[in-house]
Amino acid sequence: MEDVPPRHAGTRPHRRRGAGYRSLLVLALGTAAMLLAVGDPRFSTLFDGREQERGPEQSRQQPDAGREDPRPAQAGGSTAGTDTPPPGVGEEAAPLGAPDVPAVGSDSYRFLAVNGDGTPVGYSPCRPLHYVVNGQLAPAGSDRLVSEAIGIISAATGITFVDDGPTGEQPSAQRAAYQPEAYGERWAPLLIAWTTPEASPELAGKVIGTGGSTHFSFDGGPKTFVTGSLDLDAPQIADELQRPDGERYAAAVILHELGHVMGLDHVDDPAQLMYPEIGASVGPSGALSAGDLNGLYELSKAQCRKDL
Numbered sequence: 357m358e359d360v361p362p363r364h365a366g367t368r369p370h371r372r373r374g375a376g377y378r379s380l381l382v383l384a385l386g387t388a389a390m391l392l393a394v395g396d397p398r399f400s401t402l403f404d405g406r407e408q409e410r411g412p413e414q415s416r417q418q419p420d421a422g423r424e425d426p427r428p429a430q431a432g433g434s435t436a437g438t439d440t441p442p443p444g445v446g447e448e449a450a451p452l453g454a455p456d457v458p459a460v461g462s463d464s465y466r467f468l469a470v471n472g473d474g475t476p477v478g479y480s481p482c483r484p485l486h487y488v489v490n491g492q493l494a495p496a497g498s499d500r501l502v503s504e505a506i507g508i509i510s511a512a513t514g515i516t517f518v519d520d521g522p523t524g525e526q527p528s529a530q531r532a533a534y535q536p537e538a539y540g541e542r543w544a545p546l547l548i549a550w551t552t553p554e555a556s557p558e559l560a561g562k563v564i565g566t567g568g569s570t571h572f573s574f575d576g577g578p579k580t581f582v583t584g585s586l587d588l589d590a591p592q593i594a595d596e597l598q599r600p601d602g603e604r605y606a607a608a609v610i611l612h613e614l615g616h617v618m619g620l621d622h623v624d625d626p627a628q629l630m631y632p633e634i635g636a637s638v639g640p641s642g643a644l645s646a647g648d649l650n651g652l653y654e655l656s657k658a659q660c661r662k663d664l
Contacts, residue, residue, distance in 0.1 A: 439534050440572070444662040445542040451481035455514035455656040458649040464628050465651025466621035469571060469579065477571050477579045478619045478658035484516040486545035488523035493590035494550040495597055498606070502548060505610040512644065512652040513618060520545050527556040527587045533570045543582040546617065550590040559589045564596075567613030572664060580661045584617040586610075615648060619655050623647060 467476035479485055489502065506517050525538065527549040535544045546569075553559040558566050569584030593609065596602040612629055622632045628647040644652070 439532065441534050441536070441542050443664055446483040447480060447660060447662045448482045449660070449662075451514055451656075451660070452484060452516040453481070453510070453514040455653050456511050456649075458646060458653055460646040462646035462650045464623050464625040464645075464647025465630065465654070466623050467651070467655070468568075468616065468619050468621045471578050472576075475578070476619055476655055476658070477581060478513075478655035479515055479569075479581045480661045480664070481514055481656060481658060482660035482662075484518040486518045486520050486542075488520045488525065488545045488547055490523050490525060490527075490547065490549040490551070492524075492550070493552065495590060495594040495606075497597070497603075498550065498593070501603070501607050501610055505607065505614055508611060508644065509614045509618060509652070512649055513656045515618070515656070523547070525549070527551050527585060529558070531585055533572070533583045546583060547585040549585070549587050550593075551587050552591060553589065556587045556589075559587060559592075564589045564592045565609050565613050567616040569617050569619065574663065578659065580658065580664055581619065582664065586613050586617055588613075611644065615644075615652070618652060620648065620651050 469477040471477060487506070489499075491499065503519075509515070510517050520539075523538075525547055527547065531544070531547065533544055539545060549556070551559065553561075553563075556566070565586070565588045567584065567586040569581040571579040571581045573579040588610070593606050596605050596609075599605070608629060615630055620630050623630050625631060625647055626633070628645045629643070630648050630651070
């Protein structure tokens, strides 16, 4: 059988992990199939009783300055202080960096989530996006692939990434956005995990990677991503790296999934890296194309969130 390059499943690429979206990247040998992950039941009381059709949002009430802890109880009986950090940790008054302006205009991009006014949901540009890597199973040379992909995304969005080093945290379908015991009084860092289908069941079959982020908001107001995760099938990518063009495809996998983490959805234009297949249109280093870059540039315009 002739080798088939990595392809994406035609995902409806969201998974409600609280308020998160997650995309599944697969090696497909046949027709792409729709994949949908189930919701997190912890938040079922937050949305007018509809457990599967509800919008992907977790609400927090507006602060009450008259209370000792200004963050009142959330729906479901838990207090905001138990599963959210103090607001504004690490947030500055202005964006930390400036994105590269795309050299060529393009509207070949889509967003995973938008606010009520149509603006895309992204990360605050006024605080660094910390990340950790579980590289216990990482193939040789993968550190460079990850760091180069993060550099590309940082330049395209203006987001400042901070490497918090290695972690033993394992991927989880219901990863908590706030883990003070592990990461302190802040949102948990982006988790990049080299893993297996046994540890991350979503990687079963031909799925080679998953990625997504979690957003929060106040009372139906603007949403902002606060953390995310990216799981990579270490054995499959190690096999890919043995192929003549394997490094190109591995780089494309990581960059594509980071695009989802930042808020990009799949597009119908095969010239873009966010197209649901990795094919001949992918450049020598798995580079972003004009639509991808313009979409990431739009995501860079997200508002600062001192309140979150």
